[in-house]
Amino acid sequence: MKLYKRNLMKILITNDDSFEAKGLEVLVNAVKDLGEVYVAAPAFPKSACSHSLTITKPLRFIKVADNFYKLDDGTPTDCVYLSFPEFFGGEKPDIVLSGINHGANLGEDVTYSGTAGGAMEGALHGIPSIAFSQLIKSYDNPPSEIDWDQAAKAARKITKAVLDGKIKIPHRHILNVNIPNTKKIKGFKFTKLGYRLYGNDAHKHKNPRGEEYYWIGLHPLAFKEEKGTDFDAIKNGYVSITPIKLDMTGYEALNELKNTDLGDL
Template sequence: GSPTDCVYLSLNALYQEGFMPDLIVSGINIGSNMGEDISYSGTASAAMEGVLHGIPSIAISQVLQDKNYFGFDFELAKQSIYKIAKKILNHTYPLDAREFLNINIPQISPKDCKGFKITELGIRAYGNDAHVHRNPRGEEYYWLGLHPLAWNERENNETSDFEATKNGYVSITPITLDFTARNRLRTLEDWISGGFNE
């Protein structure tokens, strides 16, 4: 099943009533989950499921500049998640209900890491990378290629998760499950009150 299903099943079938984990860590995902990518990330969705059940949760992902290169270890990721999990378990969870931490690890060694940076979700730049092919039987199929890790700069120049990892920081982004565009509620009220003239 999906990562969300795994969390749901473990909480509702494997744990005895009254006993819940102190922390859920989803990942490590091989490949980043930054910007709008979290909206369809299994790693992020498992952390979402955790906080829906009131359990502090973290999604952690390893940025890969080259998906075909695995000549590195996960040492920075291991050290980072250890420090963050220990801080949560020994102190407090820094977020409110229905909020989780989304962590992205740059593809560098621990000695080259500049530290942790609190970030916002960047604006992911997507391209068209769907290719049509034919198998040996002549049947058509589509192959979804890998989009390059590209993003657009924000006008207000705030630090994004993309910029942080590019500059050698571990990115920590607080994520809320409330997707409501609150600054548009009044706009929609005005729009709908105008009726539906055809």
Template sequence: MKKILITNDDGYESEGLKALIEALTPLGEVIVVAPSTEKSACGHSLTLTRPLHFIRLEENFYKLDDGTPSDCIFLALNKLFKEHKPDIVISGINIGSNMGEDITYSGTASAAMEAVLQGIPGIAISQVYAESGKSIEEFGYTLAQKSIAVLVQKIFAGTFPLPPRKFLNINIPPIPKVQCKGFKVTRAGNRLYAHNAEVHYNPRGKEYYWIGLPELGWMDTKGHTTDFEAVNDGYVSITPIQLDMTAHNEIQNLQKWVEQ
């Protein structure tokens, strides 16, 4: 039986995580190691300054006390899979998109990054929503569940489609399953960012800031199929992501600049 290790960055009680467990249980043995609290936008971080504790909630289901998604994968592979590694690691179903440069912030994507660093195929899957989560309340995770089940079955029937140190980043459009146009392979788009930090004051008058969520906007890239465009057009976006962040096209120009 195939072994599937899953985690998320929304915490072990997340409805998206429960939906992922339900979708993957028919396909193999599912082992869950998830953060004890929400760790959204924690990036690819490991906890080095304090001890971490596995807390067993039920068979094959653990929460990692105050751990990040990367911690969950790193320690699960050390504690739970000493001899036989999982066949795949899947992170999600994230509540909200992980597209464009947001991938660098994403705790969801970071778990898939950690998996491929350890030589195990990794997938990050996110449910895009509209109008402050209204689409999730209306449509649930049905399309996301169907999509990840189809892709995992395809992988188990053959091979993982990417070479080492590359993972799949999947974003699900906020539409009913029957309206989905299918899968589309994309590149990561370019997000438009705004400064959204609200200023508040505590009861003693001390100023503090709360970083908010900016609107989902992206740069116009006509002629290119990006994750943003695919989701906006009603497709499930599948983006191959590599950990090599070198700007290879700039090496020669940089060399010339250095030598001037």
């Protein structure tokens, strides 16, 4: 394996749409002049796998091209975790990028997102990490119909700002970036997570043997209308940049609960 060059920024890229995804290709090409890029991506799509780590079976890197590997049935988190000994001799890259996801990761959807999960693994290890997602009009809308040039420019600009120190990502935080599906992006907005409205889209069927099974569907993007959110920014044609911290403690609730007396056990 080719060892990294110490005089170049070390950039690790993963995703959750698999090593063959168009968004991954776009992200690699967008940042390849900013440092030495290594890619570790799942061999198969891993959407909605969240921040999951595989501990019940062995995993194997398979070389696709120079500095480009797929991880056989691994998650984005696995890819980042195993890249440290595989690519960097136990050291760490300067930045972890995850994406560009085919579809939004807005509001509480980040808790499902394998794209966000890959970035979270980088943040756990003290590495500046960014999750990128590209909105699509529908899941029938093929990646070839997306204006990936705009996505590439946005991803490169944000990545460069982090590497240059213009944007400082706090310890154990990630940046969650969503790029609108529009002919012209108006700019960038720093936002908070929106309030996602959920339902249940489970479809029950029978296979040819008469056995019942469920297929979980997809919901339309529905949010509470609120200024300053990632959804509001995207809706109005802006790239949304949301800082997310891994400490999920509900501090307001904690302060109230501290006064709760449960008595003796």
